[in-house]
Amino acid sequence: MMNNLALALEYLRAYTVWRLTSAPGESSTEPPTLPLFDADEATVFTSLVAQTQLSEVELIYLMVALAPHLQPGFFDALIRDCLPDGGEFPEFGGVRGANHRGLLPTGETALYILAGNDLQKRLALYDLLSPKHFFAQERIIALEGPKPGEPHLSGRLIPHAEVMELLITGTVSLPPFSMEFPAEHIQTAMEWDDLVLHPNTLQQIQEIQHWMTHSETLLHKWGMRKKVKPGFRALFYGPPGTGKTLTASLLGKSTNKDVFRIDLSRVVSKYIGETEKNLATLFDKAENKDWILFFDEADALFGKRTDIRDAHDKYANQEVAYLLQRIESYNGLVILATNQRANIDDAFVRRFQAIIHFPMPRAEERLRIWRSTFPPQLQIADDVDWLQVAARYELTGAGILNVAHYCAIEALADQSYLLTLPRLEKGILREYAKEGKVV
CATH class of the missing domain: 3.40.50.300 (P-loop containing nucleotide triphosphate hydrolases)
Incomplete structure (x- = not known):
């Protein structure tokens, strides 16, 4: 049994064949019937269809955009089977990519599959490709801008990269830091x-x-x-x-x-x-x-x-x-x-x-930070009076953490596992020097 995404792709295949084999300006047969999807299927595609309440037309439009990403030769195979004599077929639209060798659908492709050459039907479907449609607003599908001087719908239909990743893997990975995404x-x-x-x-x-x-x-x-x-x-x-x-x-x-x-x-x-x-x-x-x-x-x-x-x-x-x-x-x-x-x-x-x-921490706040920062494995010597340390040395929470880090490393290095007042004060003085402060 096919899952819902495969069913939708087969439905698009049947619908496109019906369109390609119909006589120009007329339909000799009825279009294929929309398949019955499994509403209980726990997939991203099923959730997308349910949440957006896609109409039949919107579903076909979505699948036109997705098809070459799911099956690279999808449209080429259909055209080859339905039009074995070949030749130019400008009504169908589509372009070739730089690396991808299959046909990539354009806005013209979607309108032809949905309305053929019926001008009235085509005009009624223009809203589907509008930037105001939820496909564009929710960043699901984008209609690429046309080349200068070319028809408006000659731009590619591009499903958003995150939509494709979500459909294929079930998750969307977080973007890494880069020049394109400086975060x-x-x-x-x-x-x-x-x-x-x-x-x-x-x-x-x-x-x-x-x-x-x-x-x-x-x-x-x-x-x-x-x-x-x-x-x-x-x-x-x-x-x-x-x-x-x-x-x-x-x-x-x-x-x-x-x-x-x-x-x-x-x-x-x-x-x-x-x-x-x-x-x-x-x-x-x-x-x-x-x-x-x-x-x-x-x-x-x-x-x-x-x-x-x-x-x-x-x-x-x-x-x-x-x-x-x-x-x-x-x-x-x-x-x-x-x-x-x-x-x-x-x-x-x-x-x-x-x-x-976010002010500099006061003495009472520094006291809490000092007492909670050091690892429990480090023994605190009797000569360390946290109340006095907190009152005397003005440090931020990050500064106190740096001191704790230094002292813990030194205690591990000499295997004493002990924090003494001289070691603590040495760490504080190092932090003061870094910040350009004097005691």
Whole structure:
């Protein structure tokens, strides 16, 4: 017994044969009947058909786009069998690829299979290929733009790469960091209990969690979608090492969402138009994925603006405007991070639902971090007074972790497995030197 995807492909085969063998302008026989799919089949294809409630026409259109990806010689074999004398067949459309040797369907191919040469039927189906149709809106199928001067429907029908991967493998792999996708997938093994923040900061983080839990109800069931923009935008600011990146990672972990860190310093290009192109690629990939986007070093693009003195200033403002537009239309959580709030132009502040300060930890917070950071296998000497250490040395959580790492390695190296005050102070002084501080 064939699965539903195979049934749909065979249905397209039969329908295409019926179209190719019908006399021009008439149909001597009835078209093949839509097969009865197994509604209980647990496959991605079955779920896609059920969730989108595809009509018969939409199903055929979808299968036209998928066919050469499932069976490379699909259309060539049909044309060869139905038209053994060969010759040109411009009505059928289709193009040849650079490496792929089979026929690749175009918009013309889909319309011919669905409507033949009936102009009225063809015109009625144009909406199917429109950018406003859900196939395009949900990034399932795209109609490639035509070559200059060629008919509008001569562009290829291209199923989205992620749709193909999902149909074939059942999953969609996360994109790797690259020049085309300048974002790094970040994760953490830590839990909320491992994160020590100022109470005010924690309270504001909880507000973001509340939005992540209840946004669907607010927007759809309570009807606020008409009044508020989708998504949530937050600004994290504070010194390095105070927990901004870890907080973003934990928000993703606790809600089972993927988090991607984007370093804007890598996205921004000196070449006009390249920054927008890089950002467009990023947001197009993230669309409808419910990812958390974490923009590190946000002041690389959102810094204080200056008067427009030349074309570069003008285009810099256009880059900011473009990023703001894409951030505001993104329906997930976007977090921008900076070390100094003063570096962010005040004109952008109103765009954020939350502006959260990550201050240097106070003595009581440092005490909690010191006590929880060292591995339990390391014995703490009697001369180590955590209360005194926390009060005396001002370090971030990341700085304390660096000290713990150094001390643990040294204890393993000399096989003492003991943390003494001299060793601890040596580690602290090393960290101070790295940060350019003096005791």
